[in-house]
Amino acid sequence: MAKLDSRTTGRIRRGDALPLAAMLVCLVVVVELLSMLPIPPLAGPREASLAHAGLVPRVGSPPAPGSALVQAASASLREGAGPAGGVPWNCTSAASPTGVHCGTGSSSSARPSITPTTPSWTEIAPPAPSGRTYGSMVYDAKDGYVLLFGGLVSGPALQDTWTFVGGTWTQLTPASSPSARGAAAICFDSADHYVVLFGGFSGTSYLADTWKFSGGLWTVLSPTSHPSARADAAMSYDTKDGYAVLFGGFDAALTGRQDTWEFSAGQWTPLTLATHPAGRSQAAMAYDSADGYVVLFGGTNTTTLGDTWNFTGGLWTQLTPLLVAPGARYLAGLANSAKDGKLILFGGHTSVGRVSDAWTFSGGSWTKVSSSVHPTSRDGPMVADGPATGNIVLFGGVSPANAVLNDTWTFHGLVWTHVLPHLPAPRSFDALTYDEADGYVLLFGGGGLANNQFGDTWKYFHGAWTQLHPAQSPSARVLPGMTYDQADGYVILFGGTSPAGATDFSDTWTFLAGAWHADVAAVGPPSRYAPGLTYDAADGYVLMFGGENVSNVDMSDTWAFQGGVWWDPVPALSPNPDPRGGPEMTYDSEDGYVVLFSGAGTGSSPPPATTWTYVGGSWTNITSRVSTQPPAGAAAGFVDDTYDGYLLLYGEFEGGTKYGNQTWEYLGGVWTQLAPAVDPGHRGFTGMAFDPNDNVAVVFGGATATGIASGTWTY
Numbered sequence: 001m002a003k004l005d006s007r008t009t010g011r012i013r014r015g016d017a018l019p020l021a022a023m024l025v026c027l028v029v030v031v032e033l034l035s036m037l038p039i040p041p042l043a044g045p046r047e048a049s050l051a052h053a054g055l056v057p058r059v060g061s062p063p064a065p066g067s068a069l070v071q072a073a074s075a076s077l078r079e080g081a082g083p084a085g086g087v088p089w090n091c092t093s094a095a096s097p098t099g100v101h102c103g104t105g106s107s108s109s110a111r112p113s114i115t116p117t118t119p120s121w122t123e124i125a126p127p128a129p130s131g132r133t134y135g136s137m138v139y140d141a142k143d144g145y146v147l148l149f150g151g152l153v154s155g156p157a158l159q160d161t162w163t164f165v166g167g168t169w170t171q172l173t174p175a176s177s178p179s180a181r182g183a184a185a186i187c188f189d190s191a192d193h194y195v196v197l198f199g200g201f202s203g204t205s206y207l208a209d210t211w212k213f214s215g216g217l218w219t220v221l222s223p224t225s226h227p228s229a230r231a232d233a234a235m236s237y238d239t240k241d242g243y244a245v246l247f248g249g250f251d252a253a254l255t256g257r258q259d260t261w262e263f264s265a266g267q268w269t270p271l272t273l274a275t276h277p278a279g280r281s282q283a284a285m286a287y288d289s290a291d292g293y294v295v296l297f298g299g300t301n302t303t304t305l306g307d308t309w310n311f312t313g314g315l316w317t318q319l320t321p322l323l324v325a326p327g328a329r330y331l332a333g334l335a336n337s338a339k340d341g342k343l344i345l346f347g348g349h350t351s352v353g354r355v356s357d358a359w360t361f362s363g364g365s366w367t368k369v370s371s372s373v374h375p376t377s378r379d380g381p382m383v384a385d386g387p388a389t390g391n392i393v394l395f396g397g398v399s400p401a402n403a404v405l406n407d408t409w410t411f412h413g414l415v416w417t418h419v420l421p422h423l424p425a426p427r428s429f430d431a432l433t434y435d436e437a438d439g440y441v442l443l444f445g446g447g448g449l450a451n452n453q454f455g456d457t458w459k460y461f462h463g464a465w466t467q468l469h470p471a472q473s474p475s476a477r478v479l480p481g482m483t484y485d486q487a488d489g490y491v492i493l494f495g496g497t498s499p500a501g502a503t504d505f506s507d508t509w510t511f512l513a514g515a516w517h518a519d520v521a522a523v524g525p526p527s528r529y530a531p532g533l534t535y536d537a538a539d540g541y542v543l544m545f546g547g548e549n550v551s552n553v554d555m556s557d558t559w560a561f562q563g564g565v566w567w568d569p570v571p572a573l574s575p576n577p578d579p580r581g582g583p584e585m586t587y588d589s590e591d592g593y594v595v596l597f598s599g600a601g602t603g604s605s606p607p608p609a610t611t612w613t614y615v616g617g618s619w620t621n622i623t624s625r626v627s628t629q630p631p632a633g634a635a636a637g638f639v640d641d642t643y644d645g646y647l648l649l650y651g652e653f654e655g656g657t658k659y660g661n662q663t664w665e666y667l668g669g670v671w672t673q674l675a676p677a678v679d680p681g682h683r684g685f686t687g688m689a690f691d692p693n694d695n696v697a698v699v700f701g702g703a704t705a706t707g708i709a710s711g712t713w714t715y
Contacts, residue, residue: 127171194214227246234249234283247276276316294310382395424454428685
């Protein structure tokens with residue numbers, strides 16, 4: 001790629017070729033550099049000692065001799081007997097971790113024995129329940145999360161179970177569950193320490209079964225008696241009296257019930273009361289922890305109701321709030337905010353339709369809440385109390401246009417907060433790898449919008465992103481090298497640069513069990529960013545090649561890392577690939593060697609695309625033996641797709657404002673362009689890792705001709 005002086009300040013013309021350093025200048029402004037904090041050493045003994053690794057900490061010290069098979073393969077490559085165009089290697093791992101035998105095959109189309117698939121790119125939406133109304137939602141105080149079950153949509157009733165905690169929805173898959181339904185009554189039974197669910201509507205019939213939920217499991221109960229089959233009953237736990245209370249609901253005759261039931265120790269007991277609210281369904285009911293009683297408001301029978309009742313000591317009492325009260329409505333949401341010391345009522349269906357007003361109830365009085373930001377008008381929202389120090393949660397409902405909603409909100413201090421999907425901020429130049437020890441994809445750093453840089457750490461597991469908060473971390477940076485070190489059992493990160501390209505780094509970090517540690521090697525590679533970095537399973541160490549520094553100098557040195565030690569594994573006078581930054585490099589588990597492709601080099605025009613292999617301390621240029629290959633470029637996503645059985649390359653930075661969107665596979669010395677129906681679009685400098693949890697390649701973020709890419713994609 002053409003080089004550009006880092007002091008260039010003029011507008012870059014479309015089509016001009018850029019080095020990696022200049023690309024950084026284009027996307028971010030120079031920021032004030034913070035002085036580097038001293039990096040603390042690893043606490044405690046190293047998991048892999050130098051003696052175990054067979055290394056001494058000085059440049060040029062080779063690893064312990066490998067197996068005869070590896071040495072033979074290395075000699076074969078040095079003699080030019082590597083993969084020929086159209087003739088793949090067949091490599092078989094022997095019992096030893098480094099015992100790899102390779103020979104030529106008869107066909108370039110060989111594939112591993114896997115289940116046939118049709119690979120394609122798919123954008124991953126953040127996990128969240130589908131839109132619904134009449135779902136059953138409550139705070140599960142024992143398990144420490146909000147619980148949501150079922151609900152109704154335009155089609156069949158739902159039967160799914162979700163939890164919400166820390167801003168993230170997670171679907172559970174219990175072995176057994178209540179049948180699909182909506183409008184079931186639900187509350188947390190503090191005396192029995194579980195969630196209790198009763199009745200509901202299946203879409204065709206009314207139900208009268210009782211279930212408990214605890215520790216992620218649903219269990220059906222068999223009380224000796226129970227309320228009749230019904231839906232939309234109101235239910236709340238009466239903390240003062242020590243039992244759950246159920247009132248009303250409607251049955252198959254669409255009759256608004258007026259019976260009151262007590263639930264305790266797994267049994268239902270009907271209460272015979274002289275005074276009680278009129279029969280109704282779709283009323284709002286919750287326990288008022290500040291005032292010490294259950295509150296019931298509104299609902300519907302032959303008319304829409306707006307009366308307020310409390311229940312305490314086994315008795316119903318109608319209240320006459322002073323001044324103002326919410327208008328008559330049904331299907332409103334009501335929950336207790338222990339944090340605010342008030343009940344919160346939101347929305348519902350009034351004489352004018354679905355509304356978005358919010359009210360608090362305290363000391364027997366209603367007060368209207370004025371909030372410039374709030375959920376849109378709806379009825380049937382699902383609401384749940386929070387813990388003593390948490391916020392109430394609102395989810396879904398139906399809009400005035402009859403749209404079924406799936407947005408999530410929290411409420412505290414008279415303020416509504418829209419809970420957006422929990423994702424890393426849009427970014428490019430980030431590092432992504434699969435952490436085999438911890439069992440998830442790991443993301444670190446990168447550069448984002450608003451000219452900022454990131455030093456945050458995230459994990460990606462089964463479609464969900466979760467931010468980690470280690471006690472210490474590498475400084476914020478872009479374009480570090482990162483890979484999983486199978487020999488030592490942790491992730492290794494090296495180098496990187498500040499987004500403005502003013503400072504590059506030479507520090508080495510390891511990551512294990514959610515914690516970053518600074519690795520203090522006696523000798524290490526010079527500072528750089530955008531190196532090729534991968535674990536070389538054939539040779540048993542992490543391999544690094546090339547990169548670029550802030551002086552726009554491309555590098556062609558090769559380094560190995562094992563047991564906390566860096567050294568040069570390539571014998572003197574052996575050929576190296578040309579100097580380059582941002583090479584695409586990964587280990588090829590099918591063929592048993594490391595593959596390096598392209599990268600940004602010195603010159604006024606992009607260098608030709610080249611393909612190299614590495615094994616046993618030797619690089620071999622096989623470009624002349626491949627009939628076709630991806631276009632020249634740098635910083636593409638490049639991973640070993642062990643499920644589909646080939647190396648997968650996606651996208652590229654091709655110079656100036658040009659980015660690629662091609663998808664390629666590599667196997668046995670052969671490049672093949674793939675043609676997925678959809679793809680993430682033109683981008684480069686994207687984080688990419690293969691996730692064996694779901695057998696997909698994962699892409700997050702990247703740079704485009706117009707800015708920063710967003711979204712998570714899998715292949």
